[in-house]
Amino acid sequence: MVGLFKENVKIAFGSIRTQLLRTILTVVIIAFGIMALVGILTVVSALDNTLNSNFASMGSNTFNINQYPFTTRQHGGDEIEKINPIISYPEAKAFKEKFKFPLTHTSLSFTATAAAEVKFENTKTDPEIKVLGVDEYFTVNSGLEVVQGRNFNTFDISNNDYVCVLGSDFVKKGLLKDVNPIDKIVSVRGAKFRVIGVLKEKGSTFGNSQDLRMLIPIQVARSLFSAPSINYTVSSMVDKKEMLDEAIDQATVTMRKVRKLNPVEENNFGISRSDDLVNRIAEMTGVLSLSAWVIGIITILGSSIALMNIMVVSVTDRTREIGVRKSLGAKKSTIAWQFFVETLIISQFGGLLGVLLGILIGFGISSGLDFAFVVPWKAISAAFVTSFIVAIVSGLYPALKASKLDPIEALRYE
Numbered sequence: 001m002v003g004l005f006k007e008n009v010k011i012a013f014g015s016i017r018t019q020l021l022r023t024i025l026t027v028v029i030i031a032f033g034i035m036a037l038v039g040i041l042t043v044v045s046a047l048d049n050t051l052n053s054n055f056a057s058m059g060s061n062t063f064n065i066n067q068y069p070f071t072t073r074q075h076g077g078d079e080i081e082k083i084n085p086i087i088s089y090p091e092a093k094a095f096k097e098k099f100k101f102p103l104t105h106t107s108l109s110f111t112a113t114a115a116a117e118v119k120f121e122n123t124k125t126d127p128e129i130k131v132l133g134v135d136e137y138f139t140v141n142s143g144l145e146v147v148q149g150r151n152f153n154t155f156d157i158s159n160n161d162y163v164c165v166l167g168s169d170f171v172k173k174g175l176l177k178d179v180n181p182i183d184k185i186v187s188v189r190g191a192k193f194r195v196i197g198v199l200k201e202k203g204s205t206f207g208n209s210q211d212l213r214m215l216i217p218i219q220v221a222r223s224l225f226s227a228p229s230i231n232y233t234v235s236s237m238v239d240k241k242e243m244l245d246e247a248i249d250q251a252t253v254t255m256r257k258v259r260k261l262n263p264v265e266e267n268n269f270g271i272s273r274s275d276d277l278v279n280r281i282a283e284m285t286g287v288l289s290l291s292a293w294v295i296g297i298i299t300i301l302g303s304s305i306a307l308m309n310i311m312v313v314s315v316t317d318r319t320r321e322i323g324v325r326k327s328l329g330a331k332k333s334t335i336a337w338q339f340f341v342e343t344l345i346i347s348q349f350g351g352l353l354g355v356l357l358g359i360l361i362g363f364g365i366s367s368g369l370d371f372a373f374v375v376p377w378k379a380i381s382a383a384f385v386t387s388f389i390v391a392i393v394s395g396l397y398p399a400l401k402a403s404k405l406d407p408i409e410a411l412r413y414e
Contacts, residue, residue: 026310027350030390033303034354034383035361037296041379042362044292046371048285050203061241062141062274063248065095065234065255069270084268089222091258092232099254101247103239107137108218110232112225118214119187120175130213131188133221139165139199141235149182149197152217156196160219164193167211168201174212188214189224203372244273300386303350307394311343344391351387355380 067084089110096106109132116129132138136152139145146165156163164186170176176184181195193216202210216224238247248271255269359376366373 022310022313023346026307026346027353029306030300030303030347030350030387031353031357033296033300033390034351034387035357036299037292037386038355038358038376038379038383039361039365040292040295041289041382042359042373042376043365043371044285044288045376045379046362046366046373047288048282049374050372061239061244062143062235062237063244063251064236064272064274065251066270066272067231069272082268084270085259086229086231087234087269089230089232092234094258095234095251095255098258099236099251101236101238101243101250103243104236104247105137105141105239106234106236107135107141108232108234109134109138110218110221110230112216112221116188116214118170118175120184123175125175125212128212129188131221131225132213132215133218133225134215135218137237138215138235141237144202145200146197147200149195151197152215157217157219160217160223162191162193162220163196163217165197165199165215166195167199167209167213169209169211170214171198172201172211186214191220191224248273296386300390304390304394307343307347307390311394340391343394344388347387347391347394348384351384351390354387355383358383 065087067086092108096108099106112131112133114130115127116131117127118125118129135157136154139151152165166181171181175186181198184195185192186195236247236251238244252267252271256267259268363373
């Protein structure tokens with residue numbers, strides 16, 4: 001059996017060499033189908049990895065109070081869109097003071113500006129630095145880690161000290177690249193801040209760097225950056241995950257009291273759990289993966305038809321060869337296996353080329369969008385399984401047709 005298989009492989013390669021142009025065209029057709037599948041799945045995997053790494057670092061025991069729930073607001077029809085008020089500083093502060101759930105730490109923060117210019121000695125950055133006003137619990141609740149120096153403490157925040165924690169880009173390729181950043185003085189808006197810590201690198205999301213940010217005490221930020229209608233972020237972390245649901249219920253009651261809502265009024269704010277964000281991301285990437293499979297299958301279906309047609313033409317062109325083999329004693333199964341092995345080899349070559357092209361295209365798109373590229377092993381496995389199925393579907397009819405040819409009629413074929 002092994003010897004017969006080797007002989008069929010040898011014959012298949014011989015046939016491929018004699019019909020090189022036709023084989024190349026067939027391989028390219030199959031490769032395009034596999035490339036579409038692998039390329040899209042690679043980008044989806046990179047997107048999924050990037051978003052999950054960004055949100056999962058917050059942990060599954062964190063929740064945020066937002067202006068709106070983490071759902072898509074409906075438009076159209078006769079429905080009137082509900083406009084929720086922003087979370088003002090007095091409301092955020094009142095919530096933090098009144099929310100006394102055990103083993104819970106609440107953080108207040110806001111984005112002071114996304115276009116600040118930071119100076120150090122005689123050098124300065126481009127006006128692209130995001131400045132955030134935060135408290136001592138912000139980094140912990142946001143899944144950020146201080147790798148140099150220290151985090152803010154209660155005294156820094158309560159005393160409104162002019163200290164700051166910087167993103168990693170300041171040290172790796174920015175103002176403080178060649179110096180020890182701790183205790184250096186940087187300035188923004190004319191105010192001088194002493195650097196007390198540097199954050200761990202987070203990378204970029206959709207082209208927006210997470211490492212070009214400057215954290216300063218929240219009251220200092222409010223005094224330096226004034227703007228109307230600032231929306232504050234309230235984030236709470238529960239030390240024990242099993243207490244999260246109870247904490248959210250208590251937070252809902254507390255925020256309703258802060259906003260003086262009566263029992264019949266709906267919430268005019270939203271509460272989102274960090275694991276809800278991760279689950280929503282999984283749903284979105286699942287839809288994208290399904291779309292990739294639909295597109296890939298449609299493309300591969302076209303490749304299968306093309307491969308089948310080419311193999312049928314090959315059977316017709318080699319009718320006399322089949323007649324000679326049958327007249328010399330070749331069985332139907334031997335002829336069928338010969339053509340099936342040839343189809344299998346061509347499809348696997350197409351699958352291999354498609355995987356390589358798909359990964360290269362996926363890597364290029366992922367790099368361009370600043371996604372965290374990962375080798376898509378599932379997509380690669382799916383591609384080879386798919387190309388094998390293509391070989392079965394495309395090779396079965398031509399192989400059976402070749403095996404059923406009458407040897408006498410085949411020898412007469414011109």
